[in-house]
Amino acid sequence: MSGFDKVVTSYEExxxxxxxxxxxxxxxxxxxxxxxxxxxxxxRKGTKGLTIASNNAGVDGFGLGILLEDKQIKKMIxxxxxxxxxxEAQMMSGELEVELTPQGTxxxxxxxxxAGIPAFYTATGYGTPVGxxxxxxxxxxxxxxLEEALxxxxxxxxxxxxxxxxxxxxxxTARNFNPMAITAGKxxxxxxxxxxxxxxxxxDEIHLPxxxxxxxxxxxxxxxxxxxxxxxx
Amino acid sequence: MALTxxxxxxxxxxxxxxxxxxxxxxxxxxLAANYIPNDMQVVLQSENGLLGMGPFPLExxxxxxxxxxxxxxxxxxxxxxxxxxxxxxxxxxxxxxxLTVLGAFEVDCQGNIASWMIPGKLIKGMGGAMDLVAGAxxxxxxxxxxxxxxxxxxxxxxxxxxxxxxxxxxxxTDLALxxxxxxxxxxxxxxxxxSVDEIINLTNGExxxxxxxxEMTF
Numbered sequence: 001m002s003g004f005d006k007v008v009t010s011y012e013e014x015x016x017x018x019x020x021x022x023x024x025x026x027x028x029x030x031x032x033x034x035x036x037x038x039x040x041x042x043x044r045k046g047t048k049g050l051t052i053a054s055n056n057a058g059v060d061g062f063g064l065g066i067l068l069e070d071k072q073i074k075k076m077i078x079x080x081x082x083x084x085x086x087x088e089a090q091m092m093s094g095e096l097e098v099e100l101t102p103q104g105t106x107x108x109x110x111x112x113x114x115a116g117i118p119a120f121y122t123a124t125g126y127g128t129p130v131g132x133x134x135x136x137x138x139x140x141x142x143x144x145x146l147e148e149a150l151x152x153x154x155x156x157x158x159x160x161x162x163x164x165x166x167x168x169x170x171x172x173t174a175r176n177f178n179p180m181a182i183t184a185g186k187x188x189x190x191x192x193x194x195x196x197x198x199x200x201x202x203x204d205e206i207h208l209p210x211x212x213x214x215x216x217x218x219x220x221x222x223x224x225x226x227x228x229x230x231x232x233x
Numbered sequence: 234m235a236l237t238x239x240x241x242x243x244x245x246x247x248x249x250x251x252x253x254x255x256x257x258x259x260x261x262x263x264l265a266a267n268y269i270p271n272d273m274q275v276v277l278q279s280e281n282g283l284l285g286m287g288p289f290p291l292e293x294x295x296x297x298x299x300x301x302x303x304x305x306x307x308x309x310x311x312x313x314x315x316x317x318x319x320x321x322x323x324x325x326x327x328x329x330x331x332l333t334v335l336g337a338f339e340v341d342c343q344g345n346i347a348s349w350m351i352p353g354k355l356i357k358g359m360g361g362a363m364d365l366v367a368g369a370x371x372x373x374x375x376x377x378x379x380x381x382x383x384x385x386x387x388x389x390x391x392x393x394x395x396x397x398x399x400x401x402x403x404x405x406t407d408l409a410l411x412x413x414x415x416x417x418x419x420x421x422x423x424x425x426x427x428s429v430d431e432i433i434n435l436t437n438g439e440x441x442x443x444x445x446x447x448e449m450t451f
Contacts, residue, residue: 029281029318030304032297055318082357092355100356103280104322104364111319122326123367127398129350130363143398160298172315173282174298179317223297229305231289 006166006216007195011041014189014217018047018154021074025110025150026054026064027157027181030226033174034063035191037219038156043067053077053110053150055103055177057087062224071095077150079103083226102130105147107180113151114183114212122147155185158221159208162192163199166213167206179208188212191219234426235407236449241375243268243451244405245334248373249275256280256325256365258335259303261375265334276312278330280361282321285313302361322361326368333369335362337376339391342438344401344413346374347393359396366397378406378435385437387411387418408432410449417441422449 008014015038018024024042028034039058042050043066050073057076058065067073068086075097081087090096101109102124112120121144125131135146157178160171168190170178182188195218236244241261246268249255256278257263266288269275277286279301286301287308294308301307324330337348346366349359366372379385387404404411409432410422418440423432425448433440 030300032281032300032304078358080358080360088355100358102359102363103318103361104326104368107318107322124326124364126367127345128363128395130359170315172296172298172309173279173300175315175317176282177318180319225295225297225300225306227300227303227305228295229289229307230292230295233291 004165004210006210006213007164008215008217011037011217014038014191014215015041015045015154017187018042018045020047021049022047022153023051023053025113025152025155025181025184026052027155027176027178028063029055029173029176031059031063031224033158033170033176033178034058035156035158036063036221037191038189039064039066042072043070046070046072048072049074051075051077053106053152055079055106057081057084059083059226060086068096075099077101077106079106100130107177109147109150110177110180110184112149114180117149119146119148121145150184152185153187155181155188157182157188157190159190159192161194161196161201162190162213162216163196163201163210164216165198166190166210166216167201168192168208168210168213169201169205170207175207182208183212187214189215189217191217193221194218234424236424238264240451241405241407244410244449245373245375246270248332249273250331253331254278254284254329255332255334256330256369258362260336262334262336263303278321278324279307280321280325280365282316282318283309283313284316285310287313322364322368325361325364328368328370330369331371333365333372335365335372335374337374337386337396339386339388339393340374340376340401340404341388341391342413342416342418343390344399345391346396346401347391348396350394352394362396366400372401372403374401374404376404376406378408378432383435385435387436387438389438408435419443420446422447424449
């Protein structure tokens with residue numbers, strides 16, 4: 001790595017400095033657009049006591065689900081955690097702490113975390129268990145709760161294409177939480193399908209500028225599909 | 234006769250208007266997309282970051298990078314747009330989506346909705362439901378009128394933890410279409426062949442029955 005060149009060539013280097021008990025903000029929705037190889041590297045490294053913020057927790061055997069096998073996750077911040085038997089077992093036994101957060105609030109918490117906004121008011125969750133114990137305020141006759149921003153020691157994310165400076169393009173709904181997750185980590189690590197030379201991406205078509213990206217690595221992806229639904233011609 | 238799933242979806246589709254941006258929840262709401270009238274343009278929003286969701290793909294069109302909020306593989310229609318989750322919930326919270334349709338366990342006559350958590354049972358999370366009910370002005374809840382054991386799901390006060398407070402104004406069940414106004418359910422339509430008495434018997438919250446309650450037409 002030199003200057004603005006963010007490219008690293010090994011997954012070990014990509015996650016260098018990740019230690020036990022750190023907080024990770026992860027991109028992806030279901031298994032779509034997840035940083036699958038970075039997750040595999042965390043499993044290989046055996047980092048423990050992690051707090052992970054991600055919309056979902058993967059499935060048994062893929063995505064964040066594999067980090068449960070050796071109990072590497074201490075706390076999960078997510079909006080929906082179904083479809084994962086090991087997750088359910090560890091949640092029920094109390095080994096795994098879970099903070100359920102509404103999906104839009106989770107996205108905004110990450111966005112705020114990366115944008116220097118410590119907290120924001122939202123109507124989402126007012127009058128529900130999510131609002132309990134949180135500051136409330138009324139604006140124009142509507143009730144809102146105060147939600148705090150989320151940031152992490154690391155963020156891990158997946159994009160489609162990047163230039164060596166880390167300017168990113170995402171593909172279809174694999175964008176989801178990735179842009180916000182990247183901005184919310186002190187060290188942000190992004191894996192992509194293709195890295196091109198600087199100047200080859202049209203500046204108008206960059207979805208997230210490289211200023212938010214610290215490390216970039218080219219990977220190959222399985223892209224497991226959770227619900228394969230088709231129509232017949 | 235109580236409405237079938239298809240009839241519920243069909244009745245939901247009658248709420249669509251030309252030019253509407255619509256978010257359809259998982260289950261019966263999603264089926265409503267099959268009944269969009271041919272002379273009408275409706276754009277479907279999927280909260281994982283897609284406006285202009287199309288039907289399921291043909292086998293050869295399957296793309297792991299293109300799914301809906303239920304994590305099913307989908308397609309995009311011409312004119313579709315992709316955006317991040319923050320942008321997606323910005324448009325939901327900001328009230329830019331014209332109609333939201335979602336399911337529930339219970340609704341009460343204060344407009345409260347419970348749809349995500351049954352204490353003592355496994356809790357999987359609220360996903361985007363809390364954001365959708367808090368952000369949308371025009372929401373239709375679809376659900377069965379009563380549980381299998383005959384317990385009303387239209388209550389004077391929800392018993393389960395809430396998804397949203399005071400945010401529901403229209404409920405479509407397999408027996409009736411109801412509005413919620415001033416702390417009361419108002420019976421607007423009944424399923425074909427279902428009597429007003431049957432609806433009264435299965436509605437726990439305060440119910441106002443106008444002089445004329447038409448049968449739904451399809």
